[in-house]
Amino acid sequence: MIQVDGLTKKYGDKVAVDDLSFSVKPGIVTGFLGPNGAGKSTTMRVIVGLDAPTKGSALVNGKRYAQHTAPMCEVGALLEAKAVHAGRSARNHLKCLALTTGISTKRVDEVIEQVGLADVAGKRAGGFSLGMGQRLGIASALLGDPATVIMDEPVNGLDPEGILWVRGLLRNLASEGRTVFVSSHLMSEMALTADHLIVVGRGKLIADTSVADFITQASGGAVIVRSPDSDRLIEIVTHAESVTAVKQPDGRISFVGTSCELIGDLAAANGITLHELTAQQASLEQAFMDMTRDSVEYHASTGASQ
Amino acid sequence: MNSAPKVTQLRVLKSEWKKATTLRSTYVAVAVAFLTMAGIGIIISWSTADDYGQVRNGHRHRFDPLIDSLSGFLLAQLVIGVLGILLVGGEYSTGMIRASLSAVPKRLPMLWGKLVVFVTVALATMIPAVLIAFFVSQNVLSSKHIQTTWDAPYVSRVVLGCAVYLTILAAFSIGLATIMRNIAGSIAVLVGIIIVLPAIATGLPETWALRINKYLPSNAGQAIMNVGKDPLFLSPMRGLLLFAVYAVGIVGVGAVVLKRRDA
Numbered sequence: 284m285i286q287v288d289g290l291t292k293k294y295g296d297k298v299a300v301d302d303l304s305f306s307v308k309p310g311i312v313t314g315f316l317g318p319n320g321a322g323k324s325t326t327m328r329v330i331v332g333l334d335a336p337t338k339g340s341a342l343v344n345g346k347r348y349a350q351h352t353a354p355m356c357e358v359g360a361l362l363e364a365k366a367v368h369a370g371r372s373a374r375n376h377l378k379c380l381a382l383t384t385g386i387s388t389k390r391v392d393e394v395i396e397q398v399g400l401a402d403v404a405g406k407r408a409g410g411f412s413l414g415m416g417q418r419l420g421i422a423s424a425l426l427g428d429p430a431t432v433i434m435d436e437p438v439n440g441l442d443p444e445g446i447l448w449v450r451g452l453l454r455n456l457a458s459e460g461r462t463v464f465v466s467s468h469l470m471s472e473m474a475l476t477a478d479h480l481i482v483v484g485r486g487k488l489i490a491d492t493s494v495a496d497f498i499t500q501a502s503g504g505a506v507i508v509r510s511p512d513s514d515r516l517i518e519i520v521t522h523a524e525s526v527t528a529v530k531q532p533d534g535r536i537s538f539v540g541t542s543c544e545l546i547g548d549l550a551a552a553n554g555i556t557l558h559e560l561t562a563q564q565a566s567l568e569q570a571f572m573d574m575t576r577d578s579v580e581y582h583a584s585t586g587a588s589q
Numbered sequence: 590m591n592s593a594p595k596v597t598q599l600r601v602l603k604s605e606w607k608k609a610t611t612l613r614s615t616y617v618a619v620a621v622a623f624l625t626m627a628g629i630g631i632i633i634s635w636s637t638a639d640d641y642g643q644v645r646n647g648h649r650h651r652f653d654p655l656i657d658s659l660s661g662f663l664l665a666q667l668v669i670g671v672l673g674i675l676l677v678g679g680e681y682s683t684g685m686i687r688a689s690l691s692a693v694p695k696r697l698p699m700l701w702g703k704l705v706v707f708v709t710v711a712l713a714t715m716i717p718a719v720l721i722a723f724f725v726s727q728n729v730l731s732s733k734h735i736q737t738t739w740d741a742p743y744v745s746r747v748v749l750g751c752a753v754y755l756t757i758l759a760a761f762s763i764g765l766a767t768i769m770r771n772i773a774g775s776i777a778v779l780v781g782i783i784i785v786l787p788a789i790a791t792g793l794p795e796t797w798a799l800r801i802n803k804y805l806p807s808n809a810g811q812a813i814m815n816v817g818k819d820p821l822f823l824s825p826m827r828g829l830l831l832f833a834v835y836a837v838g839i840v841g842v843g844a845v846v847l848k849r850r851d852a
Contacts, residue, residue, distance in 0.1 A: 366686075379689075384600065
């Protein structure tokens with residue numbers, strides 16, 4: 284359980300996080316979504332005590348991270364991919380961390396096995412690829428068998444197999460009843476892994492919603508229909524349901540706020556021929572961009588630079 | 590024994606020991622510090638003994654069997670300082686510091702752990718190094734009967750004091766790197782304080798030099814290796830104590846900023 288309450292973090296004059304409040308519940312994967320520079324990493328750094336909040340608080344299981352007697356066993360965090368001394372082997376890196384809290388060497392070997400680094404555990408971490416570094420970071424996060432897991436962009440740099448593995452791992456951790464909080468700037472990635480979404484932009488909360496609601500809202504339930512008998516169809520459908528119908532220049536009809544099933548059933552019941560029946564999903568990425576458009580920190584200009 | 594997971598100072602100390610002993614740079618730097626501290630004085634003594642028959646008149650009384658046998662400290666101090674900087678700065682340059690501080694979010698136990706580990710390593714290697722430098726050098730010099738002995742005035746204080754000076758410098762470098770967080774910058778400041786500052790100060794007019802030079806950190810610390818009375822230096826014990834105060838001060842500032850700064 285993570286509780287962020289009125290969190291504000293300034294770096295000099297720059298406000299990275301602006302009066303942000305939300306909570307992250309156990310048993311589900313909560314996605315932390317926002318464009319680059321929205322304050323996701325800063326929020327996560329404050330949660331694990333690397334940065335001090337300017338105002339407000341971030342508590343884990345009711346306490347500040349640093350107040351726990353065995354912090355690594357409360358919260359496991361993967362922040363930047365390579366928080367590892369390049370000259371140390373993966374196993375020794377994990378042992379150094381484990382020793383601080385009295386975590387056994389057996390547990391070190393377990394997490395190495397779990398993230399699939401057993402073959403290279405004795406090699407210097409400096410020679411690791413981005414993906415291997417990411418796996419080592421995940422191993423460090425899991426070391427204390429924590430009830431809360433925080434990961435900042437965990438699929439960054441992973442190959443497709445690695446991405447699948449992380450998705451499975453996150454779902455697994457949540458199904459074990461853990462609190463799982465994962466950031467991403469990719470909506471499509473979150474749609475596949477998360478149950479709940481915290482969306483931020485420019486350090487402010489934009490949405491705190493379930494993924495299912497977000498998707499329903501985003502796709503808007505538009506159905507595209509082509510029929511030789513379009514006027515009668517519009518009449519019947521709008522009569523039966525509170526649906527808006529828009530006749531498009533090419534003769535198709537776009538029904539908003541209904542489903543393919545309903546239109547199909549109505550058409551069949553009334554003996555209307557359909558030539559096309561398509562559910563139109565607004566892309567999630569598009570919906571996310573619409574939502575955060577006003578709060579994107581760095582716009583790329585498409586024209587010539589001034 | 591309590592095996593419940595919990596961060597304790599002793600466990601953090603073990604972790605810091607593991608950190609230091611799992612890096613190749615530690616072994617290289619400790620070996621180089623040991624070899625320079627022990628070896629350079631021996632080489633100088635051997636060449637002095639070899640040259641002794643042909644010595645021109647002026648040279649003979651400038652030779653000091655005690656101080657010259659320890660002249661390796663001039664290089665060893667830099668190696669020790671750089672190793673201390675690497676132990677701290679290496680965490681910042683690689684990003685390891687974020688993992689370290691996530692494991693020990695109270696932060697100060699990590700600094701104390703590093704300090705104890707490195708001070709112990711410095712003392713445990715530099716004491717044998719100065720003893721080897723001294724005794725082997727005297728053995729070499731004895732072929733020309735120009736050696737001194739352990740029981741002679743000042744000798745034990747100067748020899749062991751040299752190792753203590755290097756050990757305090759070890760603590761100094763840990764504090765410095767904790768403040769600077771940057772390897773190259775820390776080394777520049779260390780060289781500036783230990784070597785450049787005293788060199789610049791020699792250019793001061795005498796009345797000023799008398800007032801200032803002896804209080805410079807390395808001059809104060811090296812007073813422990815003075816024989817006889819030199820008004821340009823503090824007395825051995827007061828000098829060493831002042832150097833220790835500098836080290837405590839810089840570690841203290843390091844502790845404050847480590848605790849307060851965002852990592």
